[in-house]
Each structure stands twice: as structure tokens, then as C-alpha cells.
Amino acid sequence: MDLPKVFKPEEFELEIYKQWEASGNFSPSKDGKGEPFCVIMPPPNSNGSLHVGHAVFVTLEDIMVRFHRMKGQSTLWLPGADHAGFETQVVYQKKLEKEGRNWFTIPREELYQEIWDFTQTNKAVMEGQLRRLGASCDWSKERFALDPGIVKIVNQTFKKMYDDGLAYRGERIVNWCVKHQTTLSDLEVKHEEKEDPLYFIKYGPITLATVRLETKFGDTAIAVHPDDERYQQYIGKEVEVDTLIGKTKIKVIADEAVDPAFGTGAVKVTPAHDPIDYDIWQRHKNEIPGPMIVIDQFGKLDLLKHFPDNEAAKKYHGLKIAEARKVIAEDMEKAGLMVKIDPTYKHSVATCYKCSNVLEPRVLPQWFIKMKPLAAKAMEAVRKGEVKFVTERFEKIFFHWLENIRDWNVSRQIVWGIRIPVWYKGEEIYVGEVAPTEEGWAQETDVFDTWFSSGQWPFATLKTTGDFEKFYPTTVMETGWDILFFWVARMIMLGLYVTGEVPFKHVYLHGLVRDKDRQKMSKSKGNVIDPLGVVENYGADALRMALVFGVSAGNDIVISEDKIRAHRNFANKIWNASRFVMMNLGDNFIPGQIDLEKASSTDKAILVRIEEVGKTLTKHLDNFDFHLGAEEIYQFFWHEFCDKYLEEIKPAFAEGAAEKAKVNTQQVLFKVWLASIKYLHPFVPFVTEAVYQMSPAKQKEFLMIEDWPQN
Ligand SMILES: [Zn+2]
Known part of the structure; x- marks a missing residue:
């Protein structure tokens, strides 16, 4: 047959993909030469369409899969989509806001169903886009993160962890986003440099420095460094303090965490609203009162429950943080309690990685996973070479993070996700895959951090498709380096915990996609390349070759x-x-x-x-x-x-x-x-x-x- 004279990829790419898919050749061959080869696709979030970063993983994984398939190995590339809990909430909440609707007033079941429909529509679009890029994955084995089989496995894992003492409920100070009304894990916190006024205020005979004037109503101590000469006479004693809402007494304690060089060397301790102060309280539980919550979940001052008959407190009750800070500063100046203000104090502030609002720490009962024992096994497996990083520098970063890992808060106060399989009746707690049969038990309303389920993705998917025996541990995990901790490290830890084996033998991490001037792509810069638009104009082959040419593992992808x-x-x-x-x-x-x-x-x-x-x-x-x-x-x-x-x-x-x-x-x-x-x-x-x-x-x-x- 003759080839048409003019090259028009748009005329044959779609048709060829249809033929490949219909032929059944995306499924692994029953027999095969050598070792089976398996890649689990990083499941894209089902809350939008594919961006150029997705095209990178499609290209790289498809290269591997096609190569090993042609080498005769039995080859499985398992596709999927993630429910992407919080990320989907963020997207959907924005959509509702545009429609003039309020996320928080829609009944739980209704909202869940709406988001379900939304994600299923997106998922279908995404599947079409993956096909358009040429992904030769086995669609018959596609999994969604909320498939009943996957949910069952995730719940079983949690139950096992609870029985093993690795999952526990604890009241802790946690990161809270006032806009999104949920806690976030430490990994979801973005630390930003900010400039704020630093207030030097009078606390009786002591002057101390603080940014957060509005939390002063919840102070339970003043802290100084144990060796600080200036304050020796006060340590262990109570000082009398004039405040905007009356006189009070407050204890001065000594703690190594206080930096004598900051401000005046004396700081206020607000255990309910600051993680460092919370830790100070933990060390001085016998000396000082614990957390006194004076800011509510919406970021408003909540004073009347502590000071019900205090007329002065009424003025501040209900004010939002920024407003409260301003009013309190003015009033303290008037009352002669303000010594001075440094208007341009630069400091690092914890913000929500999605909405950039300053996170308001809260003390809440949450479900945590003890990470140290899991991390120890993961590090051992990598040391033994059971998992190899294609780019060695990531191995160092991996070790550094795991060595310093802290317990993981897996509770999210959101609707969308896998509801934590815990039931309460009075003080009793029941953890299990299914609800207790007797009356009177109420299920936990929180859902899991989405990464708790995606951290189980390789074994959970393969177990539900019946391919676990043949393809686990999988051959390669290929994904972006930016989710090394969020995902890759957790998959290694959870995979080892549940199956006793690593989930993959190799880790290939690709870099970020940048424009020709090495700028990050963003809508605001107008330099975003839409992969599907490119495919329409130049063909999928052109995009794929452009994404791989000149790009080594772990380095930025310039396109x-x-x-x-x-x-x-x-x-x-x-x-x-x-x-x-x-x-x-x-x-x-x-x-x-x-x-x-x-x-x-x-x-x-x-x-x-x-x-x-x-x-x-x-x-x-x-x-x-x-x-x-x-x-x-x-x-x-x-x-x-x-x-x-x-x-x-x-x-x-x-x-x-x-x-x-x-x-x-x-x-x-x-x-x-x-x-x-x-x-x-x-x-x-x-x-x-x-x-x-x-x-x-x-x-x-x-x-x-x-x-x-x-x-
Ligand atoms: Zn937020």
C-alpha cells in the first residue's frame, strides 16, 4: 500500500489507538520471556484535565512499557484515577463559590454525590486524554481510588495498624486551614516569609515580644531561657499582669526552646494556638495550665466561654484575627501596655499550600499513624538495595526525611474521601471494616488523608485485579520528584507493612516542566502548554519526543x-x-x-x-x-x-x-x-x-x- 504523500498525524493517530486497544495487546501476555514487567500508573486526580506534567509520565512510562513488551516480557501498565480528597475539595469548593453556593451548608450525602458525579465526568475526559497521548495501558484493569475493593483494603490496613498499635487517636495541636475547614498534614504546610509588626508589650514587670497579639487571652505562662541573666529573679514565680480585660497572674517558666536573642528574650506561652508553645506546655504540664482555646475554627476570637461575665472581653469576642490584632494594639497603646512596635519584622509563617491563608493551629483529637517504625523498615529496604533510586541524590533526600519523620495526622474534616472506619459510643471506640451491629454507635465523620489510600495503591490495585502474585513487587515507580515524600516514601512504608515486600524495585523521578526560559509554567504567566492542544496541532509523537529529548532523570524538563x-x-x-x-x-x-x-x-x-x-x-x-x-x-x-x-x-x-x-x-x-x-x-x-x-x-x-x- 502507498503511504499518503503528506504527513497528517491527526488522520491516523486516533484510528491506530483504537486498533491497538481493540486488539487486546495492552493486556499482559500470558507467557513471556524473562521477568514480568509492571508499572503502576500514578493515578491522576479526577478533578480536572491532564496538564503537561501528566504528559511526561505518560511518555516515560509508555516508553518503558512498549520497550519491555517488545522484548517479549509479560508487561502490565495498570491505569487508575485518584479521588484526591482535599485537592478535589479545593477545586469543587471554588466551583461552588462561583455558583454562589456554600460548601459547608450542603448536606454531606448530597455533596458527596455531587462530587462523585463531578469526578466521574473528569475521569472519563482524562481517560480519553491518556489514550490520545498513546498510553498503552491495560484499561481492563483500571482502578478508581474509591472502588469498593480498594476501600476495603485501605480499611483493613487501618484496622491492622490499630491492632498493632500503629494507629492511634490523640489530642494534639494540628495545622488548621480556616478557609478549607480541615486539618492538614505537615507536608501540606507551605512556609512563607512574611512581614508583620512585632509588638513589645508589658506583662507586669516583664516586656515581651509577640506578633500574635490576639492570642494573648489564651496565654498560660511567660517563658524565658533558663540561662538568661535578666529574668532569673522571676523564674518559677507568678507575676501580676495588667491586661485589657483586667488584672491576672501568670507564671514565668524557663525553657531551652526560648531564644534569648529574640525580642526581649521573654515570650508568652499560648499552648492552644502555637505548636512551639504547645510543646513547651508538654514539658511544663505540672507547672502551668494547658491549652485555653480563644480562637474558633473560623479564625474568630472566642472569649466569652472563658470570660463570661467580663464586659471588656465582649469588645473583642467574635473579631477576626487581623481585625482583633489591630484593635488590641490600639487599645494596648491607650492603656500604656505597648512599649514599642517594630513594623517590619520578617518571619516564616505556616500557610495552607492551596489557599495560602495563614494556618491557625488548633488542638483537636485526630487519628495519627506512628511513622518511626514504618520509616525504619523503609530505610532498611533501600539500604539493602531492594528499592533503587535511578537518581541517587533523591535517595539522600529520602533518608533525611525518614530519619526526621513525625507521626502522621491522617484525619481530614472533609466530606470527600474514605471515611475512617471507626465508631464511637460514649467513651468506647470500635475500629473495623464494617459497622458494629448493636445500636448506638456513630461513625467517625473524618475521612482519611488521600495519601493514606494512595500510599497503598500498588498492592491494593494488584490485589483487586488478581495480578498481585505475578506482578508484585512491581518493576518501576515513575513519578514527579515533588511527590517523593507525599507518595513514594509512603508507598514504600505501607507496602512493606502490609505485604512484607517493597512495592517497586526502582524509583524513577522526573523533574518539573518549564518553559524555554526555564520558568515554571503557570496560568498567570501565560506560558502553560496544553498537551492536548499541542497534540491537535503537531501530533502526539511530536509532544512525546519533545518531552524526552534532552531531559535526564530528575532534572527540569524544558519545553x-x-x-x-x-x-x-x-x-x-x-x-x-x-x-x-x-x-x-x-x-x-x-x-x-x-x-x-x-x-x-x-x-x-x-x-x-x-x-x-x-x-x-x-x-x-x-x-x-x-x-x-x-x-x-x-x-x-x-x-x-x-x-x-x-x-x-x-x-x-x-x-x-x-x-x-x-x-x-x-x-x-x-x-x-x-x-x-x-x-x-x-x-x-x-x-x-x-x-x-x-x-x-x-x-x-x-x-x-x-x-x-x-x-
Ligand atoms: Zn486552605
């Missing part, structure tokens, strides 16, 4: 429209060169032996080169050096095969050329061309499949299941 256009030209080159090859082979060509003795020096040379290139490429792909592999075959195909070899053999096909020599060259030409498109296939699957389908001598139904020549 521009020019780069994508250049790779469209490369795909075009494959197309045109293949047309030339087919023209010169003719419709009746049959692959046969090459007579090496009679082969021309040009033919001999190209046969040697394709052998070498194949070996090098195979080595690169085995080592996860995808960019080196891509460059190797690109350079060979464009500059040696097209520019040189195809030019040099033109005389062999000229009119009047010797028939015998021509036949031999045809065999060489076919062999080198076929090997080339096989080698190119993992990178640019569509154009290579298209030209293969039109070749006069295709031996298999699809190029995607052809044999890898170097095996």
Missing part, C-alpha cells in the same frame, strides 16, 4: 512550541523516509537473506551501525536513560540512515542498475528500516505503527508487538 515543532519535523522525516523505502522495495517485496559477500561497502557499513545503535539504545533503555536512547536513534535515523545511506543507495535503484545488486540492497534497506522503526516505536509509537501498517512485508499484526531486535 517550547519550537521544540515540539522540531519533533513534528522528525516524525515527518520518518514518514517520508518510509515512503522512499517502500517505493524502492515495491509492492511485491519479500524479506529474505542478505548476501553479505556481495553486499556493497555502504550496505555493510549501515548493517554494522544499526547493530551498534541497537545495542546502545537497549542499554540506555534498560538503564532508564530514555533521553540518551532517544538521541541515539534520532541521530542515527535522521543523519546516518536518511541523510547518508538513502542518498548513497540511490544509484542502486536508478534505471539500468544491476538487478542482483539492487535485490541485495533492498534486503539491507528493509532490514535497517524495520529495525529503525522498531527502535523508534517506544518514543513515537503512532507514526512508526502507521508506516509499519503500510509496509509490504509486515510480519505481525502490529508493530507494537514486534520483536525487539536486540534481545
